[in-house]
Amino acid sequence: MIWLFGYITPDKPELKIKEYELFNAFYCGICKSIGRRYGNIPRLTLKYDSAFLAILLYSLTDGQLKVNREKCIVHPIKNRHVILKNDIIDYAADINLILSYFNMEDNNRDEGSISAKLGIVFLRPIYKKLRKKYQEKCDIIEGRLKELTDLEEKGCASMDMAAEPFAKIMEEVIAYKPLCKDEKTEKILRWMGYNLGKWIYLLDAFDDMEEDAKNSRYNPLLGRVDGKLKEITHILKLKDKLRDRVEFNLIYSLNQIGKAYELLDKKNVKGLLENIIYIGMLKKTEKILGTRSCNEVESI
Secondary structure (H helix, E strand, C coil): CCCCCCCCCCCHHHCCHHHHHHHHHHHHHHHHHHHHHHCCHHHHHCCHHHHHHHHHHHCCCCCCCCEEEECCCCCCCCCEEEECCCHHHHHHHHHHHHHHHHHHHHHHHHCCCHHHHHHHHHHHHHHHHHHHHCHHHHHHHHHHHHHHHHHHHCCCCCHHHHHHHHHHHHHHHHCCHHHCCCHHHHHHHHHHHHHHHHHHHHHHHHHCHHHHHHCCCCECCCECCCCHHHCHHHHHHHHHHHHHHHHHHHHHHHHHHHHHHHHCCCCCCHHHHHHHHHHHHHHHHHHHHCCCCCCCCCCC
16 A cells, blocks of 8 residues: 555645735745755655645644745756755654655565665665654654555455554544644644545545456455455446445545634635545546546646
């Protein structure tokens, strides 16, 4: 199972130009943060999910962003807006690297690919440093990952049971200590993170059913993979059978994320966040489930 997915994106057609530029500025700021502190190669791990994390946490502060226009390795011709160094940007960058390290370990365990092995070589020294900085969080994440590995080894076929450890990981990720000074805010952030984790895990499980069956990889929607299950026609029938049940769980999680968001004391970037939570994530759900209208425009 992959820990970072890139599923959490805004719906570009519904964004104002300045909101779209701001989303990219967060993304580029995190990328620059990784490069500045850990080198250029780890920047390849960056996913849109990390930008969402930074935007969500920043929305709860009343600080002013410092934005600059800078050149980028990927976009060397045109200068891009970049949010300059701040604690939230650095935290999102650190979380991206921590989860990417576990992603590489998981891929190496499942596939033994060369890219995963190389990724571990590059990320292990960084993870060791980050583990000292976030020891409590890393202890919790490692414990939840062990629970998930145990469930995978047992071939757990329960969506709720399989999603629980990852939901708890995202709960911990979003509970950023400097913003959890009061019990109410911490509870809201944790509930939002928990449901976000369930949404990500189940969406990815449905998205990867064919590939997981083909490669005999664990998937809670497949159970144990046998020869018959590898047949594409069988998988497609199974997806059709499970679609309504998976959709119910995904929409419930999105509703809970929205309710938690409404309870937060937001001070900034509300338009951008509401686009991601209420439109972007819903459209991503519909696209992967195959319930979207064919003439709809894709998000970023």
